[in-house]
Amino acid sequence: MKLYLRNRFIEFDEPVVMGVLNVTPDSFSDGGEYLEIDAALRHTEKMIRDGAQIIDIGGESSRPGAAKVSIEEEIDRAVPIIRNIKDRFETIVSIDTYKERVAREAVLEAGADIVNDISALRFSEHMAETIARLDVPVILMHIKGTPENMQKDPSYTDITAEIKQYFHVNIDIALSKGIKKEKIIIDPGIGFGKKLQDNIEIIKKLSEFKEFEVPILIGVSRKSFLGAISGETNPAEREAETISANLIALMNGASLVRVHNVRNAVKSIKIFKELV
Numbered sequence: 001m002k003l004y005l006r007n008r009f010i011e012f013d014e015p016v017v018m019g020v021l022n023v024t025p026d027s028f029s030d031g032g033e034y035l036e037i038d039a040a041l042r043h044t045e046k047m048i049r050d051g052a053q054i055i056d057i058g059g060e061s062s063r064p065g066a067a068k069v070s071i072e073e074e075i076d077r078a079v080p081i082i083r084n085i086k087d088r089f090e091t092i093v094s095i096d097t098y099k100e101r102v103a104r105e106a107v108l109e110a111g112a113d114i115v116n117d118i119s120a121l122r123f124s125e126h127m128a129e130t131i132a133r134l135d136v137p138v139i140l141m142h143i144k145g146t147p148e149n150m151q152k153d154p155s156y157t158d159i160t161a162e163i164k165q166y167f168h169v170n171i172d173i174a175l176s177k178g179i180k181k182e183k184i185i186i187d188p189g190i191g192f193g194k195k196l197q198d199n200i201e202i203i204k205k206l207s208e209f210k211e212f213e214v215p216i217l218i219g220v221s222r223k224s225f226l227g228a229i230s231g232e233t234n235p236a237e238r239e240a241e242t243i244s245a246n247l248i249a250l251m252n253g254a255s256l257v258r259v260h261n262v263r264n265a266v267k268s269i270k271i272f273k274e275l276v
Contacts, residue, residue, distance in 0.1 A: 001215060001255065003137055004182050005092065005113050010053065012215050014273065016256040017265050018094070019044075019052035020221065023077045024061045040081045041088060048091050051266035054114065056258060057082055057106075058096030062118050062192070064151040074102050082110035094139070100124040107134050114185075118143050118192065120170040121177075132178030139185040139217055140174065142166050144193025154193040160205045163188050167212055185256070187217040191225060199225040203245060206252035215255035220245040222260055243268045251276060 003010040010016060021044060023034055034040040044055055059078030060069045069077075074097065082093055094114035095106035103124075106112040113136060120140035121128045131138045142163045144154050156162050167186055174184060186209060188202045199220075209216050220226065226241035227233055239261055246257045247268060259265040 001213075002182065003185065003215060004180075005137060006135065008092075010092070012255040015250050015254070015269050016053050016215075017051055017262055017269070018054040018056050018217070018256055018258040019047035019050075019262045020258060020260050021047070021055055021057045021081075022061070023057060023059050023081050034081075035077070037081055037084055041084060044085050044089065044091070047262045048089055050263040052091070052262040054092045054094055054256075055085065056094045056096050056116055057085075057112075058116075059102070060097070062096075062147045064147065064191075067148070071099055071101050074099065075105055078102065079105050079110045082106055082112050086111035098123040098127070100127045100130050103127065104130050104134070107136055113137070114139065116187075117141065118147075118189070120166070121174060122170070128174055128177035128179060131174075135180075135183075137183040137185065138174065138179060139187055140167065140170055141187040141192065141217075142189035147192075150193035154195060154198070156198060159194070159198050159201055160208055163202070164208065164211075167209070171212065171214075181214065185215045185217050186212060187219060190218065190220050191223045194225075196225050196228050199223075203249050203252065206249055206254060210253045216253055217256040217258060218246065218249040218254040219258040220249065221258060239264055247272050 001012045021034055034043050057078055059074040085093055092113045094116045095103055095112040096116040097103050098117050098119040103115045115131055116139040118141045144150055190199050221242045222235040222238045226238050230241050232238050243264055257265055
């Protein structure tokens with residue numbers, strides 16, 4: 001399986017590691033650490049050196065209860081950093097946004113390669129058409145509700161079936177707007193409108209999402225459901241939990257893992273490849 005970018009492609013014969021770069025003051029794990037361009041560049045260089053193949057940059061927090069920021073503020077946070085990264089490093093960059101204008105400027109003005117949309121194209125009216133026109137890959141994530149309300153007692157009758165139906169609908173919409181199937185990644189949205197048992201079931205049944213025949217991204221890094229299982233209250237101390245969940249997800253069909261600590265992810269995947 002391959003993901004086609006504008007001038008290259010990613011092969012998924014081995015797991016791909018996506019490094020997180022939040023340029024926000026309020027992200028749950030690393031908010032405020034990389035707002036300055038120099039700090040963002042140093043961290044990007046480290047993640048690339050440690051083995052990240054994609055750097056995922058977000059200018060608005062999507063943690064539960066997070067407040068929205070304006071389009072202009074999100075652009076001011078993310079686009080200059082993307083431009084500097086693309087000028088300095090040979091790496092693939094994704095822009096983590098659900099806003100069409102942010103995505104457009106990140107790609108056209110700064111050189112972003114992928115759009116990572118937590119709403120699967122649903123929160124911004126012209127996002128699908130813009131991504132088709134830009135001809136860049138898109139990550140379609142499942143979310144129930146919005147970041148402001150998604151954790152207010154979410155409920156499902158059959159979570160796996162409901163998420164699969166969501167992807168059937170939203171992949172069809174993407175295709176109808178001109179987005180090519182070979183440019184689609186899906187993400188079941190761990191922690192986005194899910195309770196503890198929902199997250200556990202998604203990971204256990206991840207192989208069912210292979211029916212879509214597109215890469216599957218999993219984002220469990222340091223999330224609160226891991227702490228609910230292990231008892232660890234500090235997100236930064238949930239690295240063992242993150243590694244464990246990522247490796248189970250890879251065994252069950254994930255193609256990419258989105259992580260804060262790239263070095264740990266890459267080392268654990270080396271062991272994983274030798275032992276499975």
